[in-house]
Amino acid sequence: MNIALYDGNNSELKQIKSCIRALDNYEYKLETFGDKSDLLARIHKNRKEFDIYFLSIDSDTPDGLKVAEEIRKVNLAALIIFMSQDDSQMSNVFAFHAFDYLLRPVAMEQIEISLKRARKYLGGNQAYVEFSFKREKFVLLLDEIIYVTKSGRIAYIHTKDEIYKSYLTMSEIVTKLSDGRFIRVHGSYVINLNYVTRIVRDEVFLCTFEDSSAEPKEAAISISRRFKEDFQKSIEEYRIPYK
Incomplete structure (x- = not known):
């Protein structure tokens, strides 16, 4: 500490x-x-x-x-x-x-x-996640994280107010976010089910914010075939309608 x-x-x-x-x-x-x-x-x-x-x-x-x-x-x-x-x-x-x-x-x-x-x-209960980027340490509440996407060596952690960067691997991301609210929907995406607004066919829409004062917007993320079955089980538990 x-x-x-x-x-x-x-x-x-x-x-x-x-x-x-x-x-x-x-x-x-x-x-x-x-x-x-x-x-x-x-x-x-x-x-x-x-x-x-x-x-x-x-x-x-x-x-x-x-x-x-x-x-x-x-x-x-x-x-x-x-x-x-x-x-x-x-x-x-x-x-x-x-x-x-x-x-x-x-x-x-x-x-x-x-x-x-x-x-x-x-x-307790992995209420927060720690990571670092270029010698700077970050601590985020799990509830703050909307989704994480991986591009090359960089992981982009999207929150309501900011996008953080990290060198975490996708395996490390999944381990750190081993919480019922997070699910992997694509090889490069892990999402927070609490931010899901709707699901249409093979796309899941998440509530996002450009900045703290902006109106909420939606980000569309593709659901890959590999993770679709696990995703469907998760949204049934969360009672999210699947169209």
């Missing part, structure tokens, strides 16, 4: 860092940030680099909410754990899908419990 810790209060930053470092039962990489601009620069440069963020939202460091806003613009999969002196900000963190809210003084036991839950969440 890659963890980012942000706290504008240097003494608090050292205290939380010390607590996390003392937990020797976890495999992780921890980086600390005392300046909001430094963390934001990393977020926008590497996008999905960190799995977990500890963010301070105390009265003297209110920028934690702004950091959370920027995180969610580029990363829906990361877990955000807020730290505060009181619960006055609790109602504000729901908009950022907060994973936990810790009250100061934060004890080591609190951090350990949160990290145990985080490990279970991140490792």
Whole structure:
């Protein structure tokens, strides 16, 4: 797990860092940030680099909410754990899908419990997929992926907001997406059944988006004979009408 810790209060930053470092039962990489601009620069440069963020939202460091806003613009999969002196900000963190809210003084036991839950969440049921491209690491929720297509050495992972690239082989793609919602329909395509809008003869139509503000559109993908039988079984389970 890659963890980012942000706290504008240097003494608090050292205290939380010390607590996390003392937990020797976890495999992780921890980086600390005392300046909001430094963390934001990393977020926008590497996008999905960190799995977990500890963010301070105390009265003297209110920028934690702004950091959370920027995180969610580029990363829906990361877990955000807020730290505060009181619960006055609790109602504000729901908009950022907060994973936990810790009250100061934060004890080591609190951090350990949160990290145990985080490990279970991140490792459970393949709720997300990790991959890399040119030394950049990405983490996507499975629900974000509309379909994956392979062209030459490059795999193109289509989501609602962006198309990611990877050197994953088709075998690796199928393994990573070994979830009931994904099915291979062609030698070069794996689709998410949750985005299927209709099926006409040997074509499946998926709901896609050109950008986050655009109206949904459809992408047509051919169903090859090799995968047609498995595809038909899958859509029967999903109760998708086949014309």
